[in-house]
Amino acid sequence: MxxxxxxxxxxxxxxxxxxxxxxxxxxxxxxxxxxxxxxxxxxxxxxxxxxxxxxxxxxxxxxxxxxxxxxxxxxxxxxxxxxxxxxxxxxxxxxxxxxxxxxxxxxxxxxxxxxxxxxxxxxAHKIKVIEYELEIENLKEELNIIHISDIHYGTYRNQGLLKKIVEKINYLADKGAQLVIISGDLADGSTSIGKEDFNEFKNIKIPVIFTPGNHDYYPGIEKVYSACENAGIYILNNNYCTFKDLTIYGLNYSFTNPQKSFNQFNINPETNNIMVYHAPDHWKDFIKYGFDIQLSGHTHGGQFYPANLWVGKFFPFCKGLFINNQGDKTSYLSVSTGVGTMGPPLRLGTNSEMVLLKLIPKKIKP
Incomplete structure (x- = not known):
């Protein structure tokens, strides 16, 4: 079946x-x-x-x-x-x-x-842009990354949402954004995914990277990958790529334990490493392996009242930007509430958001 x-x-x-x-x-x-x-x-x-x-x-x-x-x-x-x-x-x-x-x-x-x-x-149908400034060691120039998650393309959110996303991304690109990273759940699982469903993304002016979340497997992960490739979206499927001063790793969502998967990466802690993993879990493990930034989603921030009151009990890192300081090393976790919605296309107490991460070289203390 x-x-x-x-x-x-x-x-x-x-x-x-x-x-x-x-x-x-x-x-x-x-x-x-x-x-x-x-x-x-x-x-x-x-x-x-x-x-x-x-x-x-x-x-x-x-x-x-x-x-x-x-x-x-x-x-x-x-x-x-x-x-x-x-x-x-x-x-x-x-x-x-x-x-x-x-x-x-x-x-x-x-x-x-x-x-x-x-x-x-x-x-739920109004996209808000949230901006954060992150100081990154060994960064030579300022980089602006658009982090989005949980589009949930399907029955409830579809082409209309994709058009809004593309318009907002291109507006930010004109303002200096250089890269888009989607941290999972591009698809919802309420409908099948056709090869041309994501073609609206062909109109985006800057590169787009995608790593799957749990919902991307429900309509068939190969169908999602095919639609991504057809739309010019670069897939990080348990592998990595480089973009300027960044090494970006994409770890597929694991329904069990992802640690076996990310053990395969030969990570250089002296470089600027970004981990794209759908759920806001295992942050401390990723920090130990040398990641500066983790990009996640999955929680929707609870999406609407009263769920947003108790989702945080299951996910300590429920939404927003989290900072970990260990000596001179600073690591970040960005958890997006999602640009789309799951189930009821409603939001109360949360926003449909894009996160603009402004990466700047870390200032050296005198």
């Missing part, structure tokens, strides 16, 4: 059945607070959402189109407000034991949640 079909069974079939029951009880509780719920309508809505999800997500695997993409965006976007409504229902029902809550207040709360959801959708 192909990876896409396995993901369909485990990520669509089982969750959709469970969510149909969840939606039924949630909608019934929401309706009961403002009137007498119509059980037949609630059942019809819950089953309709389930069937639409199953049919549309299956079509998307092999024949992605605007109609099914639009359906999936709406259905997937409902997941966030439904979670918030669950918390609200618990609170409102507890309060209702002590006081009568006017219907107008309950309806107003419902509307506010939906309005916040619309803002989260808008925020």
């Amino acid at each position: 192909e990876d896409l079909e396995k993901r369909y069974i485990f990520n669509s079939v089982f969750p959709s059945i469970v969510l149909s029951f969840y939606n039924y009880f949630l909608l019934k509780a929401m309706w009961a607070l403002i009137g007498s719920p119509n059980n037949n309508i609630i059942i019809l809505i819950s089953l309709g959402v389930c069937v639409l999800t199953l049919i549309s997500s299956y079509i998307e695997l092999y024949n992605s189109n605007k109609f099914t993409r639009s359906i999936m965006v709406v259905l997937e976007s409902w997941k966030w407000p439904s979670l918030i409504f669950l918390f609200i229902m618990i609170i409102l029902y507890l309060i209702s034991y002590f006081v009568i809550i006017p219907k107008i207040i309950t309806i107003s709360i419902y509307l506010v949640v939906f309005l916040i959801g619309f803002y989260a959708y808008y925020n």
